[in-house]
Amino acid sequence: MRRPLVGLTATALVLSAATACGSSQSSDTSGASEKGGSTTVKVGVIPIVDVAPIYLGKEKGFYSKRGIELDLVTAQGGAAIVPGVVSGQFGFGFSNTTSLMIAQTKNVPVKGVANGVASTGKEGADFGGVVVKKDSSIKDAADLAGKKVAVNTLNNIGDTSVRESVRKAGGDPKEVKFVEMAFDQMPAALDNGQVDAAWVVEPVLATAKAAGDRVVASNFVDVAPDLTVALYFTSTQFAQKNPDLVKEFKEATDESLAYANSHPDEVREILSTYTKIPAATLSAITLPSWPTEPNRASLETLAELGRTDGVLTTAPDLDKLLP
Missing domain, CATH: 3.40.190.10 (Periplasmic binding protein-like II)
Incomplete structure (x- = not known):
């Protein structure tokens, strides 16, 4: 279900995540549960085209063959998903890179795991x-x-x-x-x-x-050309307690990103399973780019703009944030 968040700013949500960091997680698999030899992982996502690869990867079995069963939960935006990941509601999340940079500069323990989505870099033909x-x-x-x-x-x-x-x-x-x-x-x-x-x-x-x-x-x-718009991420606590799971999730996500890039028709088909877009409109969608590696230079530019506009008060540590 979509969670309405009108009136809450990204900063307020990130501060709530920082508060949540003060509580200890109840187990080594917060945001995940083991059953029958596989691990079910809750992932916070947004019902937009950006996350088509993870839905496609789930359908193709890229996660299940690595012992991961995905429980995809939708939210309004990355700023809402950050506190959910840090509090243990989600094992992983999808968030725009500005939200993650804001979180890190406020000492919220987030860590990028895999690339998410990138701009096409084409004026008038972007997603x-x-x-x-x-x-x-x-x-x-x-x-x-x-x-x-x-x-x-x-x-x-x-x-x-x-x-x-x-x-x-x-x-x-x-x-x-x-x-x-x-x-x-x-x-x-x-x-x-x-x-x-x-x-x-x-x-x-x-x-x-x-x-x-x-x-x-x-x-x-x-x-910036080919801007890295979003990442899949987790909390530093989750990463430390579940290194093998994080590694398998990254490998499955990388495979999903590469598959989505080379199978646009299947991307359009999977969109109808988690969005309300009419079938007649699917062919008109401009698909983004899904590289497996983030564009660091583009994120350095985005961070500079964030500081110029007052969204970021200090420079983020991209070495620690990026996968």
């Missing part, structure tokens, strides 16, 4: 972007200054990257007014005038385009 209504007066990213823009979580990779789009287009990024809401609520909010623009990712992007909405910024592309 995410900022959309406006067809008849909107907003023509480019500079016009977003002074406007309400929806993002799935505040103080995160969405608003950080959108600000960079505005900055590069010559607008004032400080003047953008961000509104937090779930991705699947954004098209309606845009249509009824609740917001002026929305940062969306697939499959919501395809839905918005089908309704006639226009893309005015490819915000991931504006940050």
Whole structure:
């Protein structure tokens, strides 16, 4: 079930995770349970195209052949998944890289395990972007200054990257007014005038385009070529107590990422099992890139932007964070 988190910022959620770190975990397999020679692992994910590889890998048996049974649980965004992983609710989680960097700089014990998803690096042909209504007066990213823009979580990779789009287009990024809401609520909010623009990712992007909405910024592309957008991660406690499980999870995830990259038709098919996108829209989805290794240079740029905009107060230690 989707957990509504409107009104909570990423920073507040990360602070709650830091509080959770003070309690001891009850067993060596928090977020996981053993049964019949295999280990069932709860993984926090978001119902968007980014996580198609893990659903595909589960279907193809990449995890089960390594003794791992996945229990995939959805949440609104990475900022919500971080405290779930740290508290032991999940063994692993999927989160955007800004959430993980925020967590680490606040001494929340998170550790990247495997790559998650990356931008295509193609302007106007990425799996995410900022959309406006067809008849909107907003023509480019500079016009977003002074406007309400929806993002799935505040103080995160969405608003950080959108600000960079505005900055590069010559607008004032400080003047953008961000509104937090779930991705699947954004098209309606845009249509009824609740917001002026929305940062969306697939499959919501395809839905918005089908309704006639226009893309005015490819915000991931504006940050860096081939931006590493998200990672699969765990808590440092879980990694220390379950090194073999973490190793097997990484190997299965790497296999899933590679398979997804080379089987786009199967990716589109698996999307219909965990999203509500109409079958007719599946072919219109722009798929992201799923490399097995993160692009460190892109994350260094993202961290710099986070500090420029005040999302990060100190520089993250990428050596400790990255897989």
